[in-house]
Amino acid sequence: MKRRTFLTASAAATSAFGLAACGSESTSTAELTKDTVGELNLSYWDKMQTATVEAGIKKFNEAYPNIKVTPSITAYKDYWTKLRTQAEGDNLPDVFWMNGPNIKLYASNDMLAPLDDLANVDWNDYPTALVDLYSVDGKHYGVPKDYDVVAVWCNKDLFAAAGVDLPQADWTWDDFRAICTKFKESGKGYGVVCDVIGGGQESYYNTIAQAGGFVIDGTKSGYDDPKTIEGLKIWAELIAEGSMPEIKVMTDTSPRKLFQAGQAAMFWAGSWEAGVMKEEFSKPESLVVVPLPKKEREATIIHGLAYVAAAKSAQLAAAKALVQVMTSEEIALVEATNGSAIPAFNGTQEAWTKLDERWGLEVYTEQAEKNSVAYPVSKNTAAWNEKENELLVPAFQGTTQVEDAATELASVMNELLAAE
Amino acid sequence: MSAPAQVGRRGRRSPTSTGYWPILFVGPLLLGVLVFYYYPIAKNLYLSFTKSNAFGGNTKFVGLDNYEALFSRPDLLSAIGNTLFYTAVVLLAIPISVLIASLIELPGLKFASLYRVLFFMPYLAMPTAITQVWKIVFNGNFGIINQTAKALGIEDPPYWLSTPGFAIAAVALFGLWSSIGFNVIILSAGLKGIPRELYEAASIDGATQWRQFRAITVPLLTPSIFFLTIMQTIGGFQLFDALFAMIGSGNPAMVQSRSLVYLFYNQAFINNDKGGGAAVAMVILLFVAIVTAVQFIGQRRWVNYV
Numbered sequence: 001m002k003r004r005t006f007l008t009a010s011a012a013a014t015s016a017f018g019l020a021a022c023g024s025e026s027t028s029t030a031e032l033t034k035d036t037v038g039e040l041n042l043s044y045w046d047k048m049q050t051a052t053v054e055a056g057i058k059k060f061n062e063a064y065p066n067i068k069v070t071p072s073i074t075a076y077k078d079y080w081t082k083l084r085t086q087a088e089g090d091n092l093p094d095v096f097w098m099n100g101p102n103i104k105l106y107a108s109n110d111m112l113a114p115l116d117d118l119a120n121v122d123w124n125d126y127p128t129a130l131v132d133l134y135s136v137d138g139k140h141y142g143v144p145k146d147y148d149v150v151a152v153w154c155n156k157d158l159f160a161a162a163g164v165d166l167p168q169a170d171w172t173w174d175d176f177r178a179i180c181t182k183f184k185e186s187g188k189g190y191g192v193v194c195d196v197i198g199g200g201q202e203s204y205y206n207t208i209a210q211a212g213g214f215v216i217d218g219t220k221s222g223y224d225d226p227k228t229i230e231g232l233k234i235w236a237e238l239i240a241e242g243s244m245p246e247i248k249v250m251t252d253t254s255p256r257k258l259f260q261a262g263q264a265a266m267f268w269a270g271s272w273e274a275g276v277m278k279e280e281f282s283k284p285e286s287l288v289v290v291p292l293p294k295k296e297r298e299a300t301i302i303h304g305l306a307y308v309a310a311a312k313s314a315q316l317a318a319a320k321a322l323v324q325v326m327t328s329e330e331i332a333l334v335e336a337t338n339g340s341a342i343p344a345f346n347g348t349q350e351a352w353t354k355l356d357e358r359w360g361l362e363v364y365t366e367q368a369e370k371n372s373v374a375y376p377v378s379k380n381t382a383a384w385n386e387k388e389n390e391l392l393v394p395a396f397q398g399t400t401q402v403e404d405a406a407t408e409l410a411s412v413m414n415e416l417l418a419a420e
Numbered sequence: 421m422s423a424p425a426q427v428g429r430r431g432r433r434s435p436t437s438t439g440y441w442p443i444l445f446v447g448p449l450l451l452g453v454l455v456f457y458y459y460p461i462a463k464n465l466y467l468s469f470t471k472s473n474a475f476g477g478n479t480k481f482v483g484l485d486n487y488e489a490l491f492s493r494p495d496l497l498s499a500i501g502n503t504l505f506y507t508a509v510v511l512l513a514i515p516i517s518v519l520i521a522s523l524i525e526l527p528g529l530k531f532a533s534l535y536r537v538l539f540f541m542p543y544l545a546m547p548t549a550i551t552q553v554w555k556i557v558f559n560g561n562f563g564i565i566n567q568t569a570k571a572l573g574i575e576d577p578p579y580w581l582s583t584p585g586f587a588i589a590a591v592a593l594f595g596l597w598s599s600i601g602f603n604v605i606i607l608s609a610g611l612k613g614i615p616r617e618l619y620e621a622a623s624i625d626g627a628t629q630w631r632q633f634r635a636i637t638v639p640l641l642t643p644s645i646f647f648l649t650i651m652q653t654i655g656g657f658q659l660f661d662a663l664f665a666m667i668g669s670g671n672p673a674m675v676q677s678r679s680l681v682y683l684f685y686n687q688a689f690i691n692n693d694k695g696g697g698a699a700v701a702m703v704i705l706l707f708v709a710i711v712t713a714v715q716f717i718g719q720r721r722w723v724n725y726v
Binding site: 081084087088105109111197198199247248249251252253380382383386389390393394397 | 473474475476477559560561562563579581582583669670671672673675686689690691692
């Protein structure tokens with residue numbers, strides 16, 4: 001009986017979407033057949049990706065028509081609070097979206113099922129930095145679904161008006177600063193805008209890596225490293241010299257809005273901005289994307305989401321199968337065409353770069369392949385993220401010294417890391 | 421006073437001889453109160469002496485550690501200060517509301533119900549939606565306040581929501597504005613309960629409208645005013661949503677603008693420290709209990725029950 005079930009399972013899987021259940025120890029899909037009846041809950045937060053999620057569920061139901069998948073969407077702001085409450089009540093959704101800052105928290109508290117036995121996932125199909133991000137203590141806990149990296153958006157009209165040349169692909173910090181200075185002199189607006197208030201993903205995490213520093217290494221904070229401090233200082237200097245708006249200006253009006261209003265020539269932004277630009281920017285022909293400038297090295301911070309399965313899912317085998325479908329090449333291609341995120345599955349990104357061919361969005365995917373640096377996380381990432389905002393923002397503003405703030409941050413962060 | 425007592429003596433049995441019936445009637449409600457109010461308070465008290473992981477597991481008893489950590493926090497004092505400041509500003513809305521309500525209830529005022537609806541409307545709207553509107557009003561670049569200020573020749577008006585000090589004041593101003601609707605409705609109802617004859621008698625005696633307001637309206641409104649004072653104080657101590665929606669965690673002014681409840685949120689949900697959060701919650705509860713008790717004792721001096 002057992003053997004038969006296993007055979008049917010692999011047959012169904014192979015015929016349905018080319019999955020090959022290999023190894024009899026993979027109990028995850030072995031007990032699953034076309035006739036398996038069940039219900040799964042799937043939680044996510046981005047309504048722009050509803051179409052992709054639905055396409056995935058449809059695909060899953062072709063293989064397992066009797067398993068009902070109920071997707072539920074929660075706005076990002078409440079997603080983690082809700083998830084935490086569900087986790088406390090042993091009531092996590094069977095399958096859900098996970099991000100970098102939370103993976104270690106959930107995995108190390110035994111909330112997630114290890115996914116090493118997923119027979120049909122070849123981890124080489126996904127960017128290594130992302131696979132590592134979702135590995136805890138040598139086990140895989142999430143299959144990457146998409147990624148985002150950072151690059152610079154340039155407003156060609158403003159460059160032309162100020163008589164400044166567009167940056168070259170291999171530009172350096174010095175070139176970047178020189179362009180900013182020229183803009184300041186021309187009076188045509190700010191040289192650059194960037195989100196330094198809500199975390200470092202688009203700003204200082206990148207410059208820290210470019211300067212050769214680091215945010216976290218194991219259980220040690222890198223904020224007191226001289227090179228890390230160099231990566232922080234550039235932002236304080238840009239604001240002090242008037243190349244970038246003051247903090248209060250960017251708090252009230254987001255950097256994105258300032259850039260869209262033509263008030264700044266360059267915008268350091270994550271790849272997710274592409275979809276927003278497509279929808280909101282009034283003169284798309286004036287935009288072009290270039291890589292981030294380099295200092296000691298080229299670097300762009302990569303972060304991505306993953307699909308995970310709850311350890312206590314009543315139908316773990318089905319949940320794992322759903323994770324596989326949602327992160328398969330086919331669904332990745334659907335995602336790319338929908339344009340809401342860059343799919344993580346290697347080789348499926350091209351459709352995304354065609355969102356607007358004038359922009360040169362390949363810069364994002366090329367940089368991801370060549371220069372990506374993993375997004376810094378620990379078990380309780382949110383705790384020190386809060387301290388980053390608290391201590392670094394006044395330093396960028398010039399109220400405190402960058403060195404002092406960074407040193408204090410390092411000691412606070414080390415304490416928090418020790419408490420994890 | 422004596423009439424109901426006589427009815428009681430004649431018509432009802434003494435309360436002690438009714439057996440278990442009262443418990444049956446009160447029971448369901450009492451059960452709800454016990455389960456949904458007292459149990460969480462007791463559980464919270466217990467949690468405040470423990471430390472657990474982010475998901476409530478692996479709980480350890482740590483005694484007063486959480487309280488010690490809380491009282492050594494450098495931002496505790498400013499959180500208390502901000503909370504008190506906000507509450508004080510919101511309480512200012514009560515005298516303003518008394519004026520508005522008595523104007524609306526002036527006999528013979530045209531469109532009185534229209535005004536009542538207009539003032540009550542903000543209370544019905546979703547608070548977070550209103551805060552978004554106020555965020556635009558307070559916006560440093562495009563907001564109506566700063567645009568007006570600039571038009572009047574004030575150069576460089578402050579960025580209200582991102583400058584420490586101004587930020588909590590802006591939120592308090594919003595709190596004051598948004599509490600007026602509720603106040604006016606309660607006070608209008610209170611005004612309706614004041615006998616017309618008192619005013620007639622007063623005007624025959626030659627009292628001016630202002631004198632009538634001071635000598636009749638305000639004293640006889642004191643029960644409603646007292647009720648509002650209690651409610652708004654408790655509401656003020658619970659300041660969180662407006663602060664969260666208008667300033668938010670990424671704002672550079674947030675550190676200096678935290679309220680006690682924000683501290684609780686921060687500890688329990690950002691730092692994943694349930695025990696520490698529970699300790700903050702206990703302090704808030706104690707604070708509110710003391711202030712409310714003081715108000716109830718103090719009311720004997722100034723509240724007139726007719």
